Amino acid sequence: MAWSVPLTAIASTALTAAQWNASVRDNLLETAAAKATTAGSIFVGTGANALAERIPARQTNATAQTTASVATYGDLATVGPQVTVTTGAQAIVWFGAAIGNATAGGGGIMGFGVTGASTIVPTDDRAIRIMSGAAGETNRIVNMHMQIGLTPGSNTFTAKYTTPTGGTCTFQQREIGVIPL
Numbered sequence: 001m002a003w004s005v006p007l008t009a010i011a012s013t014a015l016t017a018a019q020w021n022a023s024v025r026d027n028l029l030e031t032a033a034a035k036a037t038t039a040g041s042i043f044v045g046t047g048a049n050a051l052a053e054r055i056p057a058r059q060t061n062a063t064a065q066t067t068a069s070v071a072t073y074g075d076l077a078t079v080g081p082q083v084t085v086t087t088g089a090q091a092i093v094w095f096g097a098a099i100g101n102a103t104a105g106g107g108g109i110m111g112f113g114v115t116g117a118s119t120i121v122p123t124d125d126r127a128i129r130i131m132s133g134a135a136g137e138t139n140r141i142v143n144m145h146m147q148i149g150l151t152p153g154s155n156t157f158t159a160k161y162t163t164p165t166g167g168t169c170t171f172q173q174r175e176i177g178v179i180p181l
Contacts, residue, residue, distance in 0.1 A: 036053060054087070058175065059082060062174075065171055067161055073113070073160040081175060083177065087155050090149075093178050095111075099140075107129060107167075112127075113158055113160050117152065120147070122160040127143070128142070131165070159174055
């Protein structure tokens with residue numbers, strides 16, 4: 001069903017049941033209140049007079065995990081965190097972690113990749129990075145990124161990690177969240 005332009009009422013002219021249903025009932029069924037199925041969902045415009053319900057998602061992993069010098073993005077022993085959501089062509093992604101390196105001057109990077117309807121590899125331009133001034137120094141960092149160019153559909157956003165500067169890097173209190181648009 002799609003929203004349609006309501007009829008204009010004319011004095012002393014009766015509406016048929018079909019006209020009433022098309023102009024009033026069917027259009028009310030196209031409102032956010034009628035389409036809502038999940039508490040906490042949001043609605044986005046998908047075209048002229050069209051709405052879609054989107055359900056934000058978030059996952060955390062408090063377990064501290066380490067990785068040694070890795071030049072490319074990859075997974076830790078426990079993959080993620082990751083969330084799967086239905087998106088349009090864009091989404092707001094936030095991700096963060098407490099990151100520390102056992103070596104002075106060592107660093108760590110956390111980014112995210114997308115699989116499913118879209119395939120997007122992690123890159124440094126949408127990642128968080130620390131460089132330890134002292135051995136064992138840990139910093140908590142959170143980033144927010146507007147991801148555009150998604151293929152609409154079911155997309156999985158997964159945190160990925162790298163330690164390009166060497167040393168043993170620890171990632172803890174990891175989280176990722178997505179507001180699908």
